[in-house]
Amino acid sequence: MSPNEPGKNPRRLRKMRTRRRYRRKFAAPVNREWRCAMSSMTTGTSPMKTxxxxxxxxxxxxxxxxxxxxxxxxxxxxTIPPYLCAEWSVGHDPDHTRTVVHQVVIQEMHHFALAGNLLTAVGGTxxxxxxxxxxxYPANELPGGIAQERPVDLKPLVKDQLAVFMQIEHPDFPPVARRDTPPPPTIGAFYDTIIxxxxxxxxxxxxNALAVEVPLAPPIRTVDDAIExxxxxxxxxEGVPGSPDVPASEGTNHAHYYLFKELFVQKRLVKVDGVWSFSGAPITLPEVHDFMPSTAAPDLSLEFRRVLSGLLxxxxxxxxxxxxxxxxxAMFDLKSTGQDLIGRGIRPDFTWLDPS
Structure with missing residues (x-):
């Protein structure tokens, strides 16, 4: 018998036993008890891991x-409320920066929905x-305890806020057209762990899991679908190592980090002689509406909160x-209500409003 066969290879045998043990844990049928357990875990009755x-x-x-x-x-x-407020703050916009932010918002909404579809696919709710x-907001951490050097807040589309967006979307590998190599964030490692x-x-x-339809995303029917x-x-x-490109069908030319970096440095990211650099056409940042939390009574964000809570x-x-x-x-109502508030100098209040 070859030493590569399971019966004669202790290391391989241990690996096979471990994999079988994990599969027994993961292969149990989807049932009501699991769904109830998941509901209690995610509504605060049990602490969520970091x-x-x-x-x-x-x-x-x-x-x-x-x-x-x-x-x-x-x-x-x-990430969606900060990106939405930045988008809604844009006034005169000669270089269509609002369109860039809007594309990112749409993709983040898709990512949110896809995460939900993955959850139902494995029996969660x-x-x-x-x-x-x-x-x-402001938040010094993203969910899961991800510390942020720059607080994540709801602000207009200005350079300081673009720096925050770049911080959120920073790749898990050294980005192209950048000389320094800061320690990678943990978000990419988190998704790699799930994969x-x-x-x-x-x-x-x-x-038969319920799912929200997402453009260009196939149904999750297999493990390979989940990984993809x-x-x-x-x-x-984040993009992929060595290139900011994402597939052309995804709706943006570059991954989110590079889109925000273009606005921050006010130069298009271009490839010249095989090398990427922020040396393309200049970008003019837009005029923006400033806004701040309202202290008026009654709460001027009450309708916004009602629409947000109903949407969720x-x-x-x-x-x-x-x-x-x-x-x-409800999505269109949220946009029109939020834009109206920002146009009046009022920060939209992304907090829950119990139905009455």
């Missing part, structure tokens, strides 16, 4: 995988329609109630 804990301790159970995907939803959502889901979990444990995928979905989220935010409730229903579609009218 991103670092998931990366360092690995994801060793089905509950851990669902918890990690719920955290991914929180992480993707946390997204929990987003409650006060604890919404981040508090590794799907690849190594091959968890059962619920073929996570890779898309990571790739669109509607979205959660898409993953829990068959036949439910995203409330597009």
């Amino acid at each position: 991103l670092r804990e998931y990366v360092e301790a690995r994801i060793l159970s089905r509950d851990d995988l669902r918890g990690a995907l719920q955290l991914a939803m929180r992480l993707e959502f946390a 997204p929990s987003i329609a409650h006060a604890d889901f919404l981040p508090v 590794e979990t799907f690849r190594e444990t091959e968890p059962a995928i619920d073929q 979905t996570i890779d898309r989220i990571k790739r669109e935010g 409730t509607s979205l959660e229903s898409c993953w829990t109630t068959p036949g439910t579609e995203p409330d597009l009218s």
